[in-house]
Amino acid sequence: MLQKIIKQIMSYLSKLSVEQEDVVGVDITPSCIRVAQLESDDKNWTVTKLGYKYIEGSKDLSSIQNDPEEYTSKLKKVISSSNITTINAAISIPVSSAIIKVVNLPLMTDEELQEAIDTNTLWENSVQLADSLEEYSIFWQVLNRNTVENQMDLLFVASKLTDIEQYLNIVSQSGLKPVVVDVRCFAIRNALELRKSLSNDSSPVAIVEFGEFENYIMILHKGSAFISDIYLSEKDRNLLSSVDTDKVLLKKVAGRYALQLTQMLSSYQSKYKIQPIDDIMMTSALINIDGIISNMQEAMGNVKIQIFNAATNVTLPENIKEKLSAEPNVSVFSSVLGLATRKLDVFGYYEYVTGATNNINLLPDREGVKNQEKMKFLSRWAVVIFVVISLVAGVYSYLSGQEESQELNQKINEYEVLMIQKKEKELKLSNLKNEKEKLSGMLKASSDIVSNQKFMHTVLLGVNSSVPQGVSLNSIDYQGEGRVTVNGLSTSDQNILQFIENLAKSSAISKSSLLTMSVKKVKKRTFKSFSIRVTLSDQKNHKQLGGK
Numbered sequence: 351m352l353q354k355i356i357k358q359i360m361s362y363l364s365k366l367s368v369e370q371e372d373v374v375g376v377d378i379t380p381s382c383i384r385v386a387q388l389e390s391d392d393k394n395w396t397v398t399k400l401g402y403k404y405i406e407g408s409k410d411l412s413s414i415q416n417d418p419e420e421y422t423s424k425l426k427k428v429i430s431s432s433n434i435t436t437i438n439a440a441i442s443i444p445v446s447s448a449i450i451k452v453v454n455l456p457l458m459t460d461e462e463l464q465e466a467i468d469t470n471t472l473w474e475n476s477v478q479l480a481d482s483l484e485e486y487s488i489f490w491q492v493l494n495r496n497t498v499e500n501q502m503d504l505l506f507v508a509s510k511l512t513d514i515e516q517y518l519n520i521v522s523q524s525g526l527k528p529v530v531v532d533v534r535c536f537a538i539r540n541a542l543e544l545r546k547s548l549s550n551d552s553s554p555v556a557i558v559e560f561g562e563f564e565n566y567i568m569i570l571h572k573g574s575a576f577i578s579d580i581y582l583s584e585k586d587r588n589l590l591s592s593v594d595t596d597k598v599l600l601k602k603v604a605g606r607y608a609l610q611l612t613q614m615l616s617s618y619q620s621k622y623k624i625q626p627i628d629d630i631m632m633t634s635a636l637i638n639i640d641g642i643i644s645n646m647q648e649a650m651g652n653v654k655i656q657i658f659n660a661a662t663n664v665t666l667p668e669n670i671k672e673k674l675s676a677e678p679n680v681s682v683f684s685s686v687l688g689l690a691t692r693k694l695d696v697f698g699y700y701e702y703v704t705g706a707t708n709n710i711n712l713l714p715d716r717e718g719v720k721n722q723e724k725m726k727f728l729s730r731w732a733v734v735i736f737v738v739i740s741l742v743a744g745v746y747s748y749l750s751g752q753e754e755s756q757e758l759n760q761k762i763n764e765y766e767v768l769m770i771q772k773k774e775k776e777l778k779l780s781n782l783k784n785e786k787e788k789l790s791g792m793l794k795a796s797s798d799i800v801s802n803q804k805f806m807h808t809v810l811l812g813v814n815s816s817v818p819q820g821v822s823l824n825s826i827d828y829q830g831e832g833r834v835t836v837n838g839l840s841t842s843d844q845n846i847l848q849f850i851e852n853l854a855k856s857s858a859i860s861k862s863s864l865l866t867m868s869v870k871k872v873k874k875r876t877f878k879s880f881s882i883r884v885t886l887s888d889q890k891n892h893k894q895l896g897g898k
Contacts, residue, residue: 372438373436373438373529373530373690373692374399374434374439374690375440375441375686375687375688375690375692376521376686377686378414378421378441379635380413380562380563381405381562382403382404382682383403383405383424383428384401384683384685385400385401385432386400386683386690387399387434388691394665395663395665395691396666397664399433401429401431405424410562411444411447414520415516418520426525429526437526437527438694439526439530440528440529440530440532441517441530441532442537442685443509443514443532443534443712444563445533445559445566445579447509447510448508448712449479449486449506449508449509450505450533450577451505451506451507452503452574452575452576453503453504453506454501455501457495457496458502477506481510485510486511487531487714488508489508490505491504491709492504493574494574507712508712509531515714518531527819529716530689530693530694530713531711531713532689532692534564534685535566535568535577536708537685537688537692538557538559538688539568539570539708540688540691541660541688543688543708544664544688545660545662545663547663553571553625554570554571554618554627555570555631556568556570556630557630557632558631558633559632559634560580560632560633560636560639560642561634562587562590562591562635565579565580565581566579567580567611569615569618571622580607586606589603600638600642600645603642604643604645605646607646608649611646611653626652628653629654629656631657632681633657634657636679637678637679639657643657658684659680660680660681660683660687661687664687714875806828808857809834812853812858813884815856816852816853817852818848818849818852819845821848822839823838824839825838833885834883835881835882835883836884837880837882839872839877839879839880840877840880850863859887860885861885862882863882866880867881868880
């Protein structure tokens with residue numbers, strides 16, 4: 351019963367925090383950078399910000415690694431021109447940089463599964479990786495448990511830390527704070543949330559990305575995802591990128607591509623015993639995609655291929671419509687719009703209401719980022735709770751005073767019957783003057799009262815606002831006599847020094863100093879564990895200064 355109540359509370363907090371999160375989607379490809387921001391009102395989506403900048407001369411995915419300064423510069427410009435003010439960003443990495451598997455395992459409880467993962471025995475036995483586990487960022491989630499067959503399916507997604515870092519650096523250098531790292535195919539899958547008729551369909555959904563850089567098919571069915579690369583030779587890629595390519599040659603490329611699609615669809619249908627998949631949604635950055643789709647359609651017969659427009663059922667302001675219509679192929683926005691639907695999800699909301707493919711996050715320090723955002727969320731609600739309690743106490747005091755006032759009036763009325771009218775009025779006047787003097791004295795005295803609760807809230811806000819990037823807090827302990835101990839983890843010594851310097855700038859804090867610092871390993875990563883002593887300012891002086 352207690353666990354059920356806790357789960358309901360966590361579900362409510364999760365939903366509340368997700369609704370208040372604001373995230374900008376950032377889609378970085380070799381040839382273009384796109385950003386988008388969405389608002390949701392009762393599952394109705396509106397595109398509020400949209401922008402893009404093309405990168406000249408980019409040939410392949412290595413362009414991002416070879417010239418990160420160019421991409422950082424372009425991202426800064428598109429953020430500025432699109433009036434993006436949100437800091438938290440959701441980004442994606444290429445499918446070719448990720449390992450995606452559905453692993454079949456013997457049925458285990460959550461505790462057994464977590465123990466096997468913590469000891470690294472699960473991945474070593476079930477997933478073959480080219481390098482050691484420490485070199486990867488890993489996301490996993492249970493897809494389903496089959497108690498009859500004593501089996502379970504688990505989604506495994508991983509990427510090299512070095513591949514992720516190049517995208518994180520570009521986004522961070524542009525002034526944004528990455529909170530979600532998705533894989534491009536799943537970002538496009540999230541764009542299905544904008545097309546309710548597709549996301550709510552129980553039949554399989556096939557999505558194909560076709561272009562110079564990424565080529566794969568993704569089939570979604572009953573919460574699981576099948577993903578397979580599609581081979582495209584270097585010669586064929588060059589043909590696609592040329593605007594003057596002979597139509598006969600393009601038809602041959604489309605035919606070879608269609609043959610692979612047909613084989614993959616047939617294999618999937620045979621393996622999972624489903625009806626033939628008759629529809630394919632295609633995303634592509636190619637300008638001449640309509641002609642290529644026509645050739646593929648001819649080669650694949652009854653299979654219908656259409657461009658995936660994620661914005662079909664989305665509310666679009668006029669300025670956004672102009673930007674979308676300026677692109678000959680609207681499917682290029684599928685990934686960035688899908689990223690814009692993402693949330694950091696600090697309380698695990700998606701674990702309660704959605705599938706694993708909606709919630710993938712390969713951010714290396716995602717738990718630390720979640721803890722920071724969780725503390726900010728709770729701090730904001732601490733203020734709300736304080737105000738509510740104060741209002742309730744005020745209403746209760748007012749009602750109690752009203753009741754006492756009624757009793758007093760009744761007694762005065764009884765007294766007035768026994769006294770002369772003049773004497774009664776003089777007495778009432780005297781009583782009113784006395785009450786006025788008392789109230790005036792109380793108001794004057796209350797102006798000197800120092801509210802410790804308000805001051806401690808100011809201290810808490812001062813500490814939270816001083817936390818720099820790379821630092822997460824574990825606890826804030828009040829030691830009495832105006833001293834507070836702050837404990838946490840940091841990725842570097844410099845971040846701790848920056849934190850101490852920031853603390854010293856708060857008006858509620860007199861001084862701050864490092865108590866202890868040690869090296870601590872958390873899930874194979876090395877952090878600096880620290881304790882900082884904070885001496886609080888004198889409360890009365892703080893109030894006289896306005897608590898600023």
